Amino acid sequence: MVIGDGAYIKKINRSLILQKIIEHEFISRAEIAKITGLNKATISVQVADLLNEKLVQETQQEHNTVGRRPIMLSINGNAGYVLGIDLDFKEIKFQIADLQGNIVEVNTMAIHTEVYEEVLYILVEEIRNYKEKYSTSHYGLVQTIIGVHGTVNNDEWVQFIPRLQWSNKDLKSDIEREIDIDISIENTANLSIFAERVYKYPDSDNMLGIVLGSGIGAGIINDGKLVKGHDGYAGEIGHMIISPFGQECSCGNSGCWELYAAESVVFSQLMEKLDRPNLNYHDIKQLLAAEDPETYDVMKNFISYISIGLNNMINSYNPETLIINSELLKVYPNAIEEIVANLKSSVSVYGQIALSDLGKDASVLGASALAIQNFFEVKEVVFSREEVIA
Secondary structure (H helix, E strand, O other): OOOOHHHHHHHHHHHHHHHHHHHHOOEEHHHHHHHHOOOHHHHHHHHHHHHHOOOEEEEEOOOOOOOOOOEEEEEOHHHOEEEEEEEEOOEEEEEEEEOOOOEEEEEEEEOOOOOHHHHHHHHHHHHHHHHHHOOOOOOOEEEEEEEEOOEEOOOOOEEEEOOOOEEEEOHHHHHHOOOOOOEEEEEHHHHHHHHHHHHOOOOOOOEEEEEEOOOEEEEEEEOOEEOOOOOOOOOOHHHOEOOOOOOEOOOOOEOEOHHHHOHHHHHHHHHHHHOOOOOOHHHHHHHHHOOOHHHHHHHHHHHHHHHHHHHHHHHHHOOOEEEEEOHHHHOOOOHHHHHHHHOOOOOOOOOEEEEOOOHHHHHHHHHHHHHHHHHHOOOOOOOOHHHOOO
């Protein structure tokens, strides 16, 4: 026998037991044994350790039948907390969740600088404040995950954030030099599709998430795992070429998808056509409700270009579930039906297409959920939608 086999098996059993407690929220030792096939002695030893470490707690279930009331196990949510951060252009969103996935608080801070050192200072100060605020719990703030709207490599270096014009920034190390805390950096599209699976589609192992904003990004889940590519840059689909002799893109190519199907394109076109600066989502919703012809023309053109790119992505990945995260499509009546009608290819096969109802919260929700999964070292986490603060 190879030395260490016993410890390895014990670690696997621990992860499996934690997995089932998280998944079921309340579960007895007997139910864990039935589901996992582990013997009662193994479960008793493992649960004793988890209770001693204050990671799980016991609750005696109320019932009306004769006999001993079953003792239920659940995650001890108050034992520790995670911090999810969405670092966006002009604002930063912070979300604290407990270890059960319950959202404790959400705060959004406007920022008026794009200078890396100044934003770094803001992040350090805010993370330090949250760490101090939750330091009285048994494990304190166990992990912070920051989502950025740009490319992140497998070493968690920020390669490029277009709107902030940041290149090759080691944000993780720069924060960890100032604070003793576990930090991870991730692309927001990856966090968004992770949130969709955790909160909405836990049974879908092959998912594609398209995030439309100032650009276009994708999060890809294959066999239940995030797909990041060789260097970590998978999902930069905004620079998929759909018109080889089209508009020039800042990436160096011409005809990139995001030049035609990013939400920012719609806003720019409508502000010019209608001579209305500073249009917002509510304004476009009102224009559509009033059946403004120019607004409808621009939106229909937008949907046509979305459909072209989606057709390419469907043929490339054959997703079971395709989620589009777009605030603009939410204000357009029957957006999904129109997109589906445009997907006429006989070889484009997918399970379902839906609009995300997590919206702009998807990134921080995904960050918090991934931090909890990392802390418990389990294969996956599943939380109910009711646990999300609106």
